[in-house]
Amino acid sequence: MTEILRIENLQKRFGGLVATDNVTLDVHTGEIHALIGPNGAGKSTLINQLCGELRQDAGVIHLAGRDISHMPAPERVDLGLGRTFQVTSLLEDFTVVENVGLAVQARDGGNFRIFDRVSGRSSIWEEAGHLLAGSLLDDRRDARVADLSHGEKKQLELVMALATQPRLLLLDEPMAGLGHLESQQMIDTLNGLRGEISMLLVEHDMEAVFALADRISVLVYGQIIMTGTADEVRNDPRVREAYLGTEDA
Numbered sequence: 152m153t154e155i156l157r158i159e160n161l162q163k164r165f166g167g168l169v170a171t172d173n174v175t176l177d178v179h180t181g182e183i184h185a186l187i188g189p190n191g192a193g194k195s196t197l198i199n200q201l202c203g204e205l206r207q208d209a210g211v212i213h214l215a216g217r218d219i220s221h222m223p224a225p226e227r228v229d230l231g232l233g234r235t236f237q238v239t240s241l242l243e244d245f246t247v248v249e250n251v252g253l254a255v256q257a258r259d260g261g262n263f264r265i266f267d268r269v270s271g272r273s274s275i276w277e278e279a280g281h282l283l284a285g286s287l288l289d290d291r292r293d294a295r296v297a298d299l300s301h302g303e304k305k306q307l308e309l310v311m312a313l314a315t316q317p318r319l320l321l322l323d324e325p326m327a328g329l330g331h332l333e334s335q336q337m338i339d340t341l342n343g344l345r346g347e348i349s350m351l352l353v354e355h356d357m358e359a360v361f362a363l364a365d366r367i368s369v370l371v372y373g374q375i376i377m378t379g380t381a382d383e384v385r386n387d388p389r390v391r392e393a394y395l396g397t398e399d400a
Contacts, residue, residue, distance in 0.1 A: 161210035170196040172373035185364035233317025243297040251279040254314035302333030326356040
């Protein structure tokens with residue numbers, strides 16, 4: 152099976168703290184691969200290294216066979232790396248479709264002084280409309296982002312990430328702050344993308360992880376202690392001790 156992402160011996164230290172300790176991990180093409188672990192395990196540090204926002208101290212990152220270890224973040228996006236965030240980062244005073252239009256134009260090399268240009272470029276609005284038509288926000292495209300529910304904002308951030316046409320999507324706690332219905336809607340949305348886009352899912356909601364993940368890697372104190380299927384993770388005593396058995400993990 153081909154790999155879209157391969158991480159080898161990734162290390163990051165902050166003084167005496169080892170945040171990622173020789174992490175080796177791969178994501179198969181078309182796979183949803185979940186990364187779980189207790190708070191402080193190093194998950195966010197790992198994601199930031201993959202995105203290029205944080206430089207690793209050692210180790211190699213390959214995306215679709217290319218070494219991106221020292222590439223700046225924008226070049227990684229150009230190669231097909233997309234991301235969502237724990238806390239949504241949206242333009243609250245603009246509409247849903249305007250936010251998606253900004254993402255489309257940013258992908259094509261536009262800057263953020265763009266509404267004078269976007270208004271005259273029908274292709275951007277057409278693509279934004281097409282992206283929204285396949286989402287739960289189709290009937291909310293003219294709503295101000297500030298008026299959206301938290302779940303709708305999470306869905307919008309996902310649509311904007313898809314606007315970058317990613318080959319690999321890094322999902323940083325997409326269920327954070329969602330109620331049961333909104334979580335199920337997000338699970339359904341991500342399941343609908345299965346096979347089209349490879350995903351590395353960082354998530355605390357174990358119901359969502361077990362519903363979505365083809366494989367799961369468990370990160371504890373900066374180290375991957377195991378990778379396996381949902382059943383293998385459920386039944387591994389090291390995981391139960393380190394993560395699944397702790398209510399506040």
